[in-house]
Amino acid sequence: xxxxxxxxxxxxxxxxxxxxxxxxxxxxxxxxxxxxxxxxxxxxxxxxxxxxxxxxxxxxxxxxxxxxxxxxxxxxxxxxxxxxxxxxxxxxxxxxxxxxxxxxxxxxxxxxxxxxxxxxxxxxxxxxxxxxxxxxxxxxxxxxxxxxxxxxxxxxxxxxxxxxxxxxxxxxxxxxxxxxxxxxxxxxxxxxxxxxxxxxxxxxxxxxxxxxxxxxxxxxxxxxxxxxxxxxxxxxxxxxxxxxxxxxxxxxxxxxxxxxxxxxxxxxxxxxxxxxxxxxxxxxxxxxxxxxxxxxxxxxxxxxxxxxxxxxxxxxxxxxxxxxxxxxxxxxxxxxxxxxxxxxxxxxxxxxxxxxxxxxxxxxxxxxxxxxxxxxxxxxxxxxxxxxxxxxxxxxxxxxxxxxxxxxxxxxxxxxxxxxxxxxxxxxxxxxxxxxxxxxxxxxxxxxxxxxxxxxxxxxxxxxxxxxxxxxxxxxxxxxxxxxxxxxxxxxxxxxxxxxxxxxxxxxxxxxxxxxxxxxxxxxxxxxxxxxxxxxxxxxxxxxxxxxxxxxxxxxxxxxxxxxxxxxxxxxxxxxxxxxxxxxxxxxxxxxxxxxxxxxxxxxxxxxxxxxxxxxxxxxxxxxxxxxxxxxxxxxxxxxxxxxxxxxxxxxxxxxxxxxxxxxxxxxxxxxxxxxxxxxxxxxxxxxxxxxxxxxxxxxxxxxxxxxxxxxxxxxxxxxxxxxxxxxxxxxxxxxxxxxxxxxxxxxxxxxxxxxxxxxxxxxxxxxxxxxxxxxxxxxxxxxxxxxxxxxxxxxxxxxxxxxxxxxxxxxxxxxxxxxxxxxxxxxxxxxxxxxxxxxxxxxxxxxxxxxxxxxxxxxxxxxxxxxxxxxxxxxxxxxxxxxxxxxxxxx
Numbered sequence: 001x002x003x004x005x006x007x008x009x010x011x012x013x014x015x016x017x018x019x020x021x022x023x024x025x026x027x028x029x030x031x032x033x034x035x036x037x038x039x040x041x042x043x044x045x046x047x048x049x050x051x052x053x054x055x056x057x058x059x060x061x062x063x064x065x066x067x068x069x070x071x072x073x074x075x076x077x078x079x080x081x082x083x084x085x086x087x088x089x090x091x092x093x094x095x096x097x098x099x100x101x102x103x104x105x106x107x108x109x110x111x112x113x114x115x116x117x118x119x120x121x122x123x124x125x126x127x128x129x130x131x132x133x134x135x136x137x138x139x140x141x142x143x144x145x146x147x148x149x150x151x152x153x154x155x156x157x158x159x160x161x162x163x164x165x166x167x168x169x170x171x172x173x174x175x176x177x178x179x180x181x182x183x184x185x186x187x188x189x190x191x192x193x194x195x196x197x198x199x200x201x202x203x204x205x206x207x208x209x210x211x212x213x214x215x216x217x218x219x220x221x222x223x224x225x226x227x228x229x230x231x232x233x234x235x236x237x238x239x240x241x242x243x244x245x246x247x248x249x250x251x252x253x254x255x256x257x258x259x260x261x262x263x264x265x266x267x268x269x270x271x272x273x274x275x276x277x278x279x280x281x282x283x284x285x286x287x288x289x290x291x292x293x294x295x296x297x298x299x300x301x302x303x304x305x306x307x308x309x310x311x312x313x314x315x316x317x318x319x320x321x322x323x324x325x326x327x328x329x330x331x332x333x334x335x336x337x338x339x340x341x342x343x344x345x346x347x348x349x350x351x352x353x354x355x356x357x358x359x360x361x362x363x364x365x366x367x368x369x370x371x372x373x374x375x376x377x378x379x380x381x382x383x384x385x386x387x388x389x390x391x392x393x394x395x396x397x398x399x400x401x402x403x404x405x406x407x408x409x410x411x412x413x414x415x416x417x418x419x420x421x422x423x424x425x426x427x428x429x430x431x432x433x434x435x436x437x438x439x440x441x442x443x444x445x446x447x448x449x450x451x452x453x454x455x456x457x458x459x460x461x462x463x464x465x466x467x468x469x470x471x472x473x474x475x476x477x478x479x480x481x482x483x484x485x486x487x488x489x490x491x492x493x494x495x496x497x498x499x500x501x502x503x504x505x506x507x508x509x510x511x512x513x514x515x516x517x518x519x520x521x522x523x524x525x526x527x528x529x530x531x532x533x534x535x536x537x538x539x540x541x542x543x544x545x546x547x548x549x550x551x552x553x554x555x556x557x558x559x560x561x562x563x564x565x566x567x568x569x570x571x572x573x574x575x576x577x578x579x580x581x582x583x584x585x586x587x588x589x590x591x592x593x594x595x596x597x598x599x600x601x602x603x604x605x606x607x608x609x610x611x612x613x614x615x616x617x618x619x620x621x622x623x624x625x626x627x628x629x630x631x632x633x634x635x636x637x638x639x640x641x642x643x644x645x646x647x648x649x650x651x652x653x654x655x656x657x658x659x660x661x662x663x664x665x666x667x668x669x670x671x672x673x674x675x676x677x678x679x680x681x682x683x684x685x686x687x688x689x690x691x692x693x694x695x696x697x698x699x700x701x702x703x704x705x706x707x708x709x710x711x712x713x714x715x716x717x718x719x720x721x722x723x724x725x726x727x728x729x730x731x732x733x734x735x736x737x738x739x740x741x742x743x744x745x746x747x748x749x750x751x752x753x754x755x756x757x758x759x760x761x762x763x764x765x766x767x768x769x770x771x772x773x774x775x776x777x778x779x780x781x782x783x784x785x786x787x788x789x790x791x792x793x794x795x796x797x798x799x800x801x802x803x804x805x806x807x808x809x810x811x812x813x814x815x816x817x818x819x820x821x822x823x824x825x826x827x828x829x830x831x832x833x834x835x836x837x838x839x840x841x842x843x844x845x846x847x848x849x850x851x852x853x854x855x856x857x858x859x860x861x862x863x864x865x866x867x868x869x870x871x872x873x874x875x876x877x878x879x880x881x882x883x884x885x886x887x888x889x890x891x892x
Contacts, residue, residue: 005813006128006198008096009137010184010206012072013042015146016063016094018085019076019101020046020054027100028076029054030148031136035074038152039143043068063092072096074146079103079114079132083121090125097122098146099131105190106133119192128198134189135165140182141208147187156181158289159203161196162215163188164243171213171282179427180289183208195221197228204232205776211292213285214240216267222604222717226274227785233275233457234779237292237450240278241285242267266601269625273634273718275457277449287443290432292450296408300377301448302328303441304370305351307382308358308389312414313351316380316437323445327351328376337369357388364397371405378408378447380440383422385415391422399429408432408447412440458744458783461631463674463713463720465667468503472675475501479678479703488680488702489536492581495701499684502668505661505695507586513579515558521582528552528585531560532698533568537575541698542615544568550585557582586688586697590654592647594662594694595623595685596669604717606673610666612644613686629720630670635663648689655691662687662694677706677715711849719786725845731832735796739841742791742807747782750793753804758827764862765824781809788812790849792841794825794834805829808838810846810854818853819846823865835868843872847892855889 015035019028028048033055035044045066046059053059060066073089075082079101089097104115115132122129130137136147140155148165153172158180162168165187172185183206186199196214203209212232219225232238242264271278279285303325307313320327327350330338338352342362347353352370354362363381370379381398385391391413402409411426411433413419426433434440464470475498482490490498496506508525511534512518522529533546541547546568548560561580568577595613600606608630611623624641626634639645639659648657665687672679681702688697706715713719726740742750754762755772762770773781784791791809795802806825813819821842825835846854858865858876860883869876869888879885 006096006130006194006202008071009098009128009130009146009194010139010144010202011142012096012144012146014068014070015040015042015044015072015074016047016066016070017044017074017076018047020048020059021051022054026076027148028074030150031074031076031100031146032057034145034147034150038145040145041143042071045070063088070094072098072146073127074098074100074136076100079111079118082114082132083117086118086121086125086127086129090121090127094125094127097127097129098134098136099129099189100134100136100148101131102133104132105192115190115192122193129193130186130191131189132192135162135168135187137187138182138185147185149185153185154181156183156293157208157210158182158213158293159184159186159206159209159211160213160215161186161188161199161203163191163217164215165189167215167282171286174282174286178286178290179424180286180293183210191220195224197221197224200228200232200238204228204235205780210236210295211289212236212238213289214238215243215282215285216240217243219603223719223787226270226604226717227788229271229274229276230457230785231780231783233454234783235776237288238274238276239285239288239292239446240271240276241280241282242271242278263601265625266604266607269607269627270604270717272453273456273627275450275453277446277453279446283439284442284446287432287434287439288446290427290434291408291410291443291447294408294430294432296378296406298377298408298447298451300326300451301445302326302375302377303444304328304330304373304376304379305382306363306366306370306379307351307353307384307437308356308363308386309382309384310347310353312382312384312412312437313347313353316382316412316441317351319438319441323441325441325445325448328370328373330370331373331375334369334373334375338366341365341369356384356386358394359388360390360394360397363394364401367398367401367409371401371407371409376407378410378444380410380412380437380444382412382437382440383414383419385413385418391419392425395422395425395431399426399431402431408444410434410440410444412437456634456637459631459634460721460743460783461629461634461670462723463629464671464723470502470668470671470675472501475672475676476678479676483678483703483705487536488704490701490703491536491578492532492534492699495682495699496696498672498701499696499699502672504665504668504684505693506699507583507695507697509581509583511579511581512561515561518561518580518582519554519557522551522554522557525582525584529557530583530585530697531557531564532581532583533564534578534581535568535572535575536578538568538572539700540615544571583697586695587690588688590657590690592644592657592689594644594687594689595683596666596687597684598669598673598679598682600680605715606679608638608666608669608673610638611642617685627718628670628673628716629718630666632663632667635666638666639663657689658691658694662689665694665696674713674716674720676703677710678703680704709850722786722790722845725792725841727841729837731834733832737805737834737837738795738797739792739838740795741786742782742784742793742809744783746793746804747778749802749804750782750807751778753807753826756826756828757824761824761827764859764865765822767857767859784809787849788816790842790845792838792845794838796829806834806838808835808842810842810851812851817851818855819851821846821854821856830864835865836872839868839872843890843892851892853889854892855887858886858888860884860886 017032020032021029046054049061051059104111168187305316423433499506510521528550531548593613597609608626622643624638626638650656683700684696789811794806808823810819810821874888874890
């Protein structure tokens, strides 16, 4: 199975440049000359009817005149010519194109219409198109410079993907002095067809790439972006710098690429959940490239600092604390080693000040002691160029000590010309070097963030918890009833009924339309009570002073009813008022005031918000965001990211808050978001919590109709673990077979399954000889997104242990109308119908996902599989390019 069909963008055998010219300032001419100058080993041809020769090479009027097989077309013609060129390329079997031309989506309605024509031509001809308005692609290892950038960067293991060509050229220039080399540089421009998701899919499995850098302005397809981002981040570090974090930048992006720009705060939550590192600027992007390029990773965030000067050590320690990192506490064994090796007047702590007269060997001894300490996750070595020091010799000692350790070692050789040679040596030998202690600690923090976010990436929550299931159907009926009346905002009673359907504790509310009804409600509930205005048109009840607390007698109830209603009508004469709700006054004993919200980001869909509650929630801004679905780990991470979390412990004679109850409510809100695509926004504020309970005091919910034909969970950026696909069937021998989607934690079982296959079965499945799955294959097979790909495993229980006996999977093809499948069953469990059951479940899921066609490749010698395909109604044909392969297809 192939993950991507954009290989020809990176490894073409022959390239044609449309619009090649010798004219000064010609984009096509520059691209053609770049191909020639870069040392590209394939064939390159100039296409332009106005010329017979360009840059000393023959020039052809069109592909008819050329009459050669072309893998990649580079198009640098006026924009209106591009659709016709793609049609010409399609008839000649060209599979990929880069459109350098501008004048498309970034140029108003006319440009948008032209871009749509270009995309239609590409899809009609099954050509993957990068651009328009892009720099192009560079592959230094292959000498391929299919771009407008003149110079190929040095070779390396870092891939750069950017929506801005200018950022690409600037970073290539900067990389020379920083010692960073590239495996690929990609400028995707407007990303009308090939976008971040496609490029990330390719780079995730590219053996030349060890780290991926992204410059992002806007995202068009959130689910595709998230799928590609998470797939890549499972295999190698991904670092992102996001432009347009503020309104001025957002306006500039829209005029630059026409890109879609969402909330910067939401984007941060997206990158955290995707297991990647987001940095603030290009300098930090390069710093991250340096530390991740060494392939050393952190097990924690505990840093040891070695310095020959107190001041630099203090600066590093301060930045460590500011970034939430931990200064390592040394074991007694390490302390003894340091005591023996260092002068009596060393700092006796962390930072380790080894004194200004430190010879190179003293650095090495201290570094080796720290690297051997199990309480240390990484080390920063700082050198100030004092009179007694030897920067180069010290660098050599640090390099030698770092070689034998898996822990990251960072360096900061401070100063100018006296340390230049040492800085270059450190960078050359894979010890990342930084100009200041603060920059070095920031780089260390990127490793810590990556380690933390990888834990979030590994989470695959189900949409619903298994205990006390909610009444989803009842909640939907309430919402349908509200919308049938032409309303989009639920009343207080309706909103609290929705919460109750999802088992969220609420204060009982009784709607009163007259003062006497309010009095009866208060008597029924018991004093003291709270009275609140009830209106579908008010964003906040406090806007009309519509909430009164601690009303404790009958006269006050009737008087308060009249006062609230009169004031509300005076302040908001345009609003509708249904009456006043009466509720029992919640106890404020040991209470914390919190809030939980839901809102829709225009790019990434529903987002869950948690933080401090009350009337000053917007001013305080104490909140954490999370993309659903949530689970216990994600919820605890969200809570701990807020300042109000510090108030949940015991303080000022108050007992600790019941965090278990709070986490349960956040889990229930996640279930609401997953199961109710009609839910547009929700505000539970205040949410009162103490040591006994957490209860929703007030709630506001807004709903809307879901888009027609939207698939299950199609409203979410991250597909939940599809637990609804789990099924149990009985085999002919009486055993129960469980068919379920694969999970990340199934990796060990999946590896054991593949190891247990016969050599022939392995060859039939993978079409090559393998012994076991590589770590990269294992990650890709078990950590899937459940949207564009699905893997269903068949599991039997033997002696209380799950045993995998078969797996069937599909992968979406570009365009989303067809998918490619693969299936294999254990040799020891044949003739039990397992393969047929897996395939029927897989086809049913593909059909529900909207795929119209399923296809695959089967070796001609695999008679068992061909028989299965025939029984399932697949059409079987010989592959015209390889008689050893049969092509099997089925219309779903």
